[in-house]
Amino acid sequence: MAAVDTSLPTQPTAAAAKLAAAHSADHPLKLYGGWFCPFVQRAWIVLAEKNIPYQYVEINPYHKAPEFLALNPRGLVPTLAVPAADGQGQAGKHHKPLYESSVVCEYLDEAYAGPEHGEALLPRGDGLGDVYERARCRLWMDHVSSRVVPAFYRLLQHTPEKEEGIEVARRGLHGALKAFAGEMDEGGPWFLGARFSLVDVMLAPWAKRLFLIDHYKQGGVGIPKKGQRGEDEEVWNRWDRWFEAIVERQSVKDTWSDEEQYIAAYKRYADDTTQSEVGAATRKGTRLP
Ligand SMILES: N[C@@H](CCC(=O)N[C@@H](CS)C(=O)NCC(=O)O)C(=O)O
Structure with a gap:
């Protein structure tokens, strides 16, 4: 594994740093991301577009920390920790994981569908x-x-x-x-x-x-x-x-x-x-x- 992939700057800067700081407080919905990652940016855009409350957690996906792999065995960001309303999270925890940027985006769009979240990002309706x-x-x-x-x-x-x-x-x-x-x-x-x-x-x-x-x-x-x-x-x-x-x-x-x-x-x-x-x-x- 080349060193540079693990020696990336560790934090977002500029506008993304501001957004990350505004979402640094503990919250049951957590986006594990890397500032440089375009797949993460997809999920982050959806959270921002829909005005969803969440915590942004910057990690380096090239360091496959055991806690990260426990959430996402593929070891990739974005990884989302979703609050388990029923308390039936993974291994007794109060959250369940989701990953794959397009899956994460569709989940967020469907799960946060109230009027405070604006128009759906995928057309809804059964017609x-x-x-x-x-x-x-x-x-x-x-x-x-x-x-x-x-x-x-x-x-x-x-x-x-x-x-x-x-x-x-x-x-x-x-x-x-x-x-x-x-x-x-x-x-x-x-x-x-x-x-x-x-x-x-x-x-x-x-x-x-x-x-x-x-x-x-x-x-x-x-x-x-x-x-x-x-x-x-x-x-x-x-x-x-x-x-x-x-x-x-x-x-x-x-x-x-x-x-x-x-x-x-x-x-x-x-x-x-x-x-x-x-x-x-x-x-x-x-x-x-
Ligand atoms: N298909 C995945 C791709 C995610 C992905 O490749 N993320 C990169 C960062 S941009 C990653 O976590 N890389 C870690 C590695 O290559 O070991 C998605 O859509 O979420």
């Missing part, structure tokens, strides 16, 4: 139209996790000695982003048009991290400039609208540390020497954890 919309959202949430996110790491971890040229990796990311943008509704910037949803949340953390590709990789993200997009003009324009809105979303800004800190943390990815599970899976070409 066939609602059921279809919910399924369509899940489809594109899955597209983010199974297509966009792996393509992001393939490009960020691309190094000149790789057999596959950087252009191939870049095209892979473009293809996944265009497929996503091509499905977006009109009438507002979000995936569902005027309505902000979990589909937006799923991609927001990587949208915020695209600057790392510009910082580290020759040619950067490389989305063609306006007016030079040929047959993709419309779809990239729609992407721009979404991107400009998501990076300005309050919950996204509030869960963000200093950019310099991400640049330092992601150097191991850019050099393709990270020992993280995500990094190793990208190197091997296997499914991300």
Whole structure:
């Protein structure tokens, strides 16, 4: 295990530090997170969006502490400790664990559904139209996790000695982003048009991290400039609208540390020497954890 993965700065900074401090008091709902982690940011955004009371607990997931593994045998963040209302928590404790960012986000959206938590982040309702919309959202949430996110790491971890040229990796990311943008509704910037949803949340953390590709990789993200997009003009324009809105979303800004800190943390990815599970899976070409 490389030392750097365990020598990350230990705390969030900037806006994320403020948010963490405001949620440092003991609370039965606990989010175990790492400030640098995009999967954690998904869950943190949902907590912020829905005005849910919780405690934020910063941990380093590369240190597999026994108490952490007892909650999440996969040893990954985000991990959520959910209050067990019936007292029937794990091993007699008063909480039950949940993990996997998309599962955690859906749980929070469903469990905190009262009017004080605002509009649901996944369309509710039992009508066939609602059921279809919910399924369509899940489809594109899955597209983010199974297509966009792996393509992001393939490009960020691309190094000149790789057999596959950087252009191939870049095209892979473009293809996944265009497929996503091509499905977006009109009438507002979000995936569902005027309505902000979990589909937006799923991609927001990587949208915020695209600057790392510009910082580290020759040619950067490389989305063609306006007016030079040929047959993709419309779809990239729609992407721009979404991107400009998501990076300005309050919950996204509030869960963000200093950019310099991400640049330092992601150097191991850019050099393709990270020992993280995500990094190793990208190197091997296997499914991300
Ligand atoms: N599929 C998981 C992925 C979570 C994940 O990979 N988290 C990283 C931090 S960004 C982690 O905990 N890594 C620890 C390790 O690689 O050992 C999710 O969606 O929650």
